[in-house]
Amino acid sequence: MALLEVHNLVKAFGGLKANDDVSFTVDQGELLGLIGPNGAGKTTLFNCIAGMFPPTSGRIVFAGEDVTALGAPEMARRGLARTFQVYVAAGDLNVLENVMVGCFMHTRSQSKARALAEGILDDIGLRDLKLNLVSELPVAAQKRVTMATALATSPRLLLLDEVAAGLNPSEIEDIMAGIRHIHADLGITVMLIEHVMELVMNVSQRVIVLDYGKKIAEGPPRDVARNPVVIKAYLGERYVRERKVSSDGDRHEHHGRADS
């Protein structure tokens, strides 16, 4: 069953179409990756879905209900949570309080919100940091705080925007385990934007590729990685040719330099 349906979505900023006729669906319980070169319109697509701004045209259906015109707070209340690529924490709230803000969406009671938040922090492994200001934390912990805060709204669909950017390999391992935990154990449908290919290819069940605002490919990670259109979008025409030559010939992959 489709939890999220996006039909012919267009988002234009002036003359620039950041999303151009994008259609796809996310099934209940799926873990979907969204990739594409810088400026492909991935975050814009997230913003449209999350109701941060309305799409120029097209339709968004969430849990069987047309939500195209709804704003971000209404989307959050319907069960859609998201993280932000650049999380600017001015530093007034500590980790626990940050997560409590999310919990307050479902309760007015301070003690209930606190109990909920502490449970989530234990689950995500942030218990020891709960009294630190978010701005004092290293990037990896900040990313986990944003995930915990989003989880605090108890979402049905979680949109993760580059949660692994700027992390080292062992931190990426941790975040990957975290995403798997959210998806498998908590049963939350996840859609993630990621540049760290190792992560996307490993955790995603299906991948969508955007380039210049258009959807250029969709499928299981393996197929997408081999798709010439995707390789072209990421690396340029030359690499598609080289790859073909190499696989036709001596089955040895060239690692050509773009400037040679």
Next chain:
Amino acid sequence: MEAIRNALDFSDFPRIDRMVALAVVLLLVTFPLFPHSAFAMATMIQFLMFSLYGMGWNTIGGYGGQVDLGKAQYVGIGAYTTTVCLLRWDIPFWVSMPLGACLSIGWSFIIGYPLFQLKGHYFAIATIATSLVLKDIFEVWKFVGAARGLGILPFKYQTPDFLRLIFKEDVYYYYTIFGLFIIGLLYMNWFRKSRLGFQLRSIKDNEEVARSLGINVHWAKIKTYAIATAFVSVVGSFHAVYVKNIEPEDTMSLDISILIALMAMLGGAGSLWGPIIGAGVLIPLKSYLKEWLGAAAGLVGIDLILYGLIIMIISAFEPRGLWGIVEKIRRRKRI
């Protein structure tokens, strides 16, 4: 039930804070028993009034980060409601004070809706404008005495009059405002832990994130603005019966708005103790400066220069005020 418990619960503050707070409260309770000058008494009443103004401002300005420089208009609405009610219809203070607060809140919703479409400096400037417009209206409005204002004649009443709050001795006023001060403090202690308090702090941090967490940012701001307004209006009503002579200039001028904002900004915006610390430093300073340098040495307006200086120093060095410095030191010690 939980709300009352939260209002009375200060346990998340370190021991030293609670001890100091308790000492200050005891000092305030016993102050009138010590020998004191009328001037000192007047300064203390001013201190309590401005602490309350500052607490009100601190909701929207401190926790919410929306620098509001138009609070004086609500001092005016509160003060005029109480005075007009008393003079025209002999309505006692305890009726006119909530009535004034309701009028203030009504007005705050009307102007809050468009005001909060603006952000940052634009919002601050717009709040100044709304306050000055209201002041100009009152200056030509004959019904409320126009620019000359209205006066309450105390000898017309049998003092002490606890219903109309007309007293000869200042000590009655002192304990009245002290009672309001304690209520205000407990309310703020609840507020900072409430859902709205958390939502505001999230809004101050980052509005986009707040929206994504299901917070209706515009409505949360308007609601909080109304709470701030109620605080200011109640103290404005008290001001009317205490001073007994109100005019647009000394209730609704820009100085008053700035002074209200300055209490929390100097003491520590977004902290419970901030406005009280700010008022504790600024009000004595202001009174004595006016008395000594202003009147004696002819340096009229010296207090205004001082406010300007303080604003510049705070915004350059420590945006979280005096309490921010204390917290910084504590944090450094802990780590």
